[in-house]
Amino acid sequence: MKTDQSQLTAAEMGKLWATYVGNTMGKCVLSYYLQHVNDKEIKKILQFAQGLCEDYIQDIEAIFKQAAFPIPVGFTKDDVNLEAPRLYEDDFYLHYLQYLGKAGMSIYSVAIPLVTRKDIRDFFVKTLHDTSQLMVRVNDVLLSKNASINPPVIPPPEGVDFITKQSFLNVFFGNGRPLQGLEIAHLYGNMNNDITSKAIITGFVQVAKSEKVRQYLERGKNLNQKHIDQMSDKLSKDGLPSPSLIDHLVRPSTESPFSDKLMVYHKIDMFAMKIREYANGASLSARKDVAALFAKCQLQVSLYVEDGANIMIDHGWLEQPPEAIDRDEVQAGH
Numbered sequence: 001m002k003t004d005q006s007q008l009t010a011a012e013m014g015k016l017w018a019t020y021v022g023n024t025m026g027k028c029v030l031s032y033y034l035q036h037v038n039d040k041e042i043k044k045i046l047q048f049a050q051g052l053c054e055d056y057i058q059d060i061e062a063i064f065k066q067a068a069f070p071i072p073v074g075f076t077k078d079d080v081n082l083e084a085p086r087l088y089e090d091d092f093y094l095h096y097l098q099y100l101g102k103a104g105m106s107i108y109s110v111a112i113p114l115v116t117r118k119d120i121r122d123f124f125v126k127t128l129h130d131t132s133q134l135m136v137r138v139n140d141v142l143l144s145k146n147a148s149i150n151p152p153v154i155p156p157p158e159g160v161d162f163i164t165k166q167s168f169l170n171v172f173f174g175n176g177r178p179l180q181g182l183e184i185a186h187l188y189g190n191m192n193n194d195i196t197s198k199a200i201i202t203g204f205v206q207v208a209k210s211e212k213v214r215q216y217l218e219r220g221k222n223l224n225q226k227h228i229d230q231m232s233d234k235l236s237k238d239g240l241p242s243p244s245l246i247d248h249l250v251r252p253s254t255e256s257p258f259s260d261k262l263m264v265y266h267k268i269d270m271f272a273m274k275i276r277e278y279a280n281g282a283s284l285s286a287r288k289d290v291a292a293l294f295a296k297c298q299l300q301v302s303l304y305v306e307d308g309a310n311i312m313i314d315h316g317w318l319e320q321p322p323e324a325i326d327r328d329e330v331q332a333g334h
Contacts, residue, residue: 024074084257186281207256
């Protein structure tokens, strides 16, 4: 990849740094999955996803080296044990890749309007396109296996209509209006995230070495289930089905394929994506009770992420992301 000599902006530093660290983690996880996969179609998609991680790592390293920017440590072969027994079934990998794709796209799509250097903007356009292709392949295979978690079908409107009552918005209790399409879509999308998160964290709880880390992961699993139940309740009140859990795709192995550092960071990353998804759902929900539920879930997840960051700091695992100059510290040094 060709780069110019201009200095990196704060946005370019931040987005490249987050993309680099996230893809080093993804490379570790996918390299382990590839040790335990039987389905040839799923294996090809895992290889494609791992190839994307490797390409992005190399591209960012080239940009950082030219800008004299220190290469982050991220995650390495020391954070994955390829000899560990299988922890997840093949079908789980498809749900995991769906999460991985959504997490990546949420970073890449926001980066495009923020970055100004053409080569870096082109890089994020490419990552978004590649990840979109990954999502298409994953969804096609999920559909072919009848394993896709799709929102329910609702009848189309009989004609064009306009809202005439304020009660369309003011639904907190009682028999308010039914859920609209966007609200159902975001309830399902967030439940999908929680269902995948709960499955992967179920495996993490089984294999965590530190008791403090295990307790933290167990708390995350319980939070996932709580949010699944709350969103499912919103759907059931309108006679709509909820997606099924995929915990049965987790095997009972207790030998860890991943370092405690990777597992805690993974959950911070996964829950951070949920913060973005809950905020998006709240912004597009016209029913106040649904928006309030998303806001409550967002707050609970934010507190969980903060506690995970504190664990990372206590163990010396949390790398310092790029930040502005501390002027107070500079003045104190004189």
